Amino acid sequence: MPPLNYFVVESPDAVGREAYERIAGDVLQDLDLIKVIDRLHICVDPKVPIFVAAGLLRHMPRAIRVSDFANVNPGEKETVLDIADETYLAPLLQKLWARFGKENVDQPDRFTVVLPKGVVGDEELEGLVVADPSETLYKDVIYALQYIAPEGFKVRRQYIKDGKFYYVASEDTLPADIVERVVAPIFERMGVSL
Amino acid sequence: MTTLVPVTYKGGVYRHDEIMDLIDDLGGYIVQKHVMAQDVVLQSFVPRDDIDLIREIAKPLAGQVTEAPLVGTEIAVVSPSLEIHHLPHTACDIAEYLRRSGAKTNMVGLSRGFGKRIANLNDEERDIINEHDLAVYALGTFEECIQQKFPVLRRGIQVPIIVTASPDREALMRIIDPPVEGYVGGIGRIMHRFKRPEELAKLDELVDEVSRTLDARRDALARDPLSVFPPRLMAIIEERIHEVSMLTHPTPVTAQMEGLRVKLPYDPYAPAIRSLEVADGVTVGDIADVTPSRMRNYILIRIKPFSETRILV
Structure with missing residues (x-):
């Protein structure tokens, strides 16, 4: 059972309710999303048929900048980037190549990147945004919900913004007012408005 | 004897x-x-x-x-799809457990086995499942869905069926009509590896259910025995058709309860197999049907019963 602040699974089918509680727990654990999701409410009714998952995210990770994983050492003729953590090295190189051209970006070894003096200011370089983990986090959360939902429920509507998310899926066409009618009351029960 | x-x-x-x-x-x-x-x-x-x-x-x-009650049987584990919703757990864990009891299992992932309204079974899937000794259907969670889609998924299947799903055994017996040969409740969509004692107990229950069903078939076969015991024919084929030893499959010749699957291409090898002498003057063609399998281009041998051939090797 995940240690979320609010975790409810509703279903008219008692066996199904229990199974989906376990499925949701396993999926969130597998995808390492338990720390990210704060509240989660799931409703499944195979008779309608409909699957609704709505919830809140705990906090969004901030954007990763050069200064987070590298030291910028200004020299007389060149600026040397000393990479401490390789995780974001590939996106960093992509950004540098795109901005300054490959001829200006030298990488003498794995943990060093050298730029000639004058192409960019040191502070500007330190503040350069390399990656935004929240972008992939959105995808991860939606993927998790897609994974939890019954497979036959292919018609879906999803939303993730400002720490709130919902995922509505069905086998049949979804009614236009499904969000107002079904999702909004769930958010109200969690004490927030959509 | x-x-x-x-x-x-x-x-x-x-x-x-x-x-x-x-x-x-x-x-x-x-x-x-x-x-x-x-x-x-x-x-x-x-x-x-x-x-x-x-x-x-x-x-x-x-x-x-x-x-090992399941040695010499080939079992199809049917999963509604090959999506992450049904695999690797449930279907693979079931297949693995049946293998431990000696069965040769094949996974059959249906192309459209999901969704209660849209589920269906195509002719290739149907024929492949029918080439096995038994089919285990690894279904999902909701009674409603199983009730609605199972009749479609079993259409045309002639081999015994064992159903596993989340609802308990009694519920499955109630919703599945006409009845199938076996039911195991409590195994539905499970997103983790089967490792808890109660989950393993369910798999043991499944093996019991499968062996009970196959034992019933074996009893029926004992009353009208096959013209040749499949493993014996397997030994003869392995000895006489040397190409079999060059195949890299784990089981180049797979033994079934009433036949064999030979993993050689049908067109070039079927005549050689048909004319293979099993005993004095008796060829494989006399005691068995050598047919193309729907699984790749393999050969499927169905051994005829004694009552039909009047030959017992």
Whole structure:
């Protein structure tokens, strides 16, 4: 059972309710999303048929900048980037190549990147945004919900913004007012408005 | 006539050939040999009276002989799709557990087995499932969905079916009409590996259900025996058609309860198999139907019963 602040699974089918509680727990654990999701409410009714998952995210990770994983050492003729953590090295190189051209970006070894003096200011370089983990986090959360939902429920509507998310899926066409009618009351029960 | 019983031998690679020779000398058959690093697993049929002898000879080699009710059977594990919703857990865990009991399992992932309204079974899937001795349907969670889609998923299936799903056994018996051969409740969509005692108990229940169903079929076969015991025909094919030894499949010739699947292309090899002499003047073509399999371009041999051929090899 995940240690979320609010975790409810509703279903008219008692066996199904229990199974989906376990499925949701396993999926969130597998995808390492338990720390990210704060509240989660799931409703499944195979008779309608409909699957609704709505919830809140705990906090969004901030954007990763050069200064987070590298030291910028200004020299007389060149600026040397000393990479401490390789995780974001590939996106960093992509950004540098795109901005300054490959001829200006030298990488003498794995943990060093050298730029000639004058192409960019040191502070500007330190503040350069390399990656935004929240972008992939959105995808991860939606993927998790897609994974939890019954497979036959292919018609879906999803939303993730400002720490709130919902995922509505069905086998049949979804009614236009499904969000107002079904999702909004769930958010109200969690004490927030959509 | 000695009764052959299905057993599994587990032991080390060291001197395992002695055990293989022993089984051969006793008149038994090795259906599958599996070498994993230092270990060897032999799925075989041995005479009932000689099990103790094999145990005794295997003792200094630290080999174990256990009864394995599913040796010599080929079972289809049918999953509604190959999506992450149904795999790897449930379907693969079921297949793995059945293999431990000696069965050869094949996974059949349906192209459109999901969704209660849109689920269907195409002719290729139907024919492939019908080529097995038994089909295990690994279904999902909701009674409503199972009730609605199972009649579609079983359409045209003639082999015995065992259904596993989340609702309990009684609920499954209530919603599935006409009844199938076996039911195991409590195994639905499970997103983790089966490792808890209650989950493993469910898998044991499934093996019991499968072996009960297959035993019933074996009893029926005993009343009208096959013209040749499939593992015997398998031994003959392996000995006489040398191309079989060059195949890299784990089971180049797969034994079934009433036939064999030979993993050689049909067109070039079917005539050779048909004309293969099993005993004096009796060819495979006399006692069996050699047909193309729907699985790749393999050969499927269906052995005819004694009542039809009046031949018993």
